Amino acid sequence: MHLHKYEKYWLAFGVGSLIVFLLITGIMAFHNGSHPPSAKNTINYEKVDEIAPFNNPGVHKVEGKDWDYEAVVVASAFYYDPPILEVPVGAKVKFIATSKDVVHGFEVAGTNINMMLEPGYISEYVTTVDKVGEYLIVCNEYCGVGHAQMHSMLKVVE
Numbered sequence: 001m002h003l004h005k006y007e008k009y010w011l012a013f014g015v016g017s018l019i020v021f022l023l024i025t026g027i028m029a030f031h032n033g034s035h036p037p038s039a040k041n042t043i044n045y046e047k048v049d050e051i052a053p054f055n056n057p058g059v060h061k062v063e064g065k066d067w068d069y070e071a072v073v074v075a076s077a078f079y080y081d082p083p084i085l086e087v088p089v090g091a092k093v094k095f096i097a098t099s100k101d102v103v104h105g106f107e108v109a110g111t112n113i114n115m116m117l118e119p120g121y122i123s124e125y126v127t128t129v130d131k132v133g134e135y136l137i138v139c140n141e142y143c144g145v146g147h148a149q150m151h152s153m154l155k156v157v158e
């Protein structure tokens with residue numbers, strides 16, 4: 001098949017447009033579908049303080065569940081509530097956290113606990129910390145001027 005010069009230009013333009021279109025839709029799909037795997041439940045981030053379990057932040061012993069304790073954390077610029085979490089060594093703990101404003105991180109240094117906290121989403125992670133110690137909890141998502149000072153502490157005690 002013989003194509004005229006201008007037809008080739010139009011064909012190239014068409015293919016080029018298609019590639020750009022696919023790239024844009026692909027990028028948008030990625031962004032829309034990129035909520036962290038640890039966050040499956042939604043919450044009204046403006047009413048976090050009124051909604052259980054976030055109306056009672058802290059470490060709570062629970063019965064009849066697959067874990068022994070729940071560590072409930074509310075993040076906001078630029079601190080965590082509560083400032084210290086204390087759990088017994090070897091206990092199975094479910095960390096349940098959310099944000100009241102912007103995206104924050106929740107990384108417990110020296111452990112495999114690392115969650116992204118997004119406003120409107122509840123992040124959960126179940127784990128056992130089997131070494132006594134004090135673990136620094138840091139915000140690893142840039143959240144504003146106080147980001148570098150945003151931290152709390154996980155105490156694992158006998």
Ligand code: CUA
Nearest residue numbers: 139141143147
């Ligand atoms: Cu919170 Cu960075």
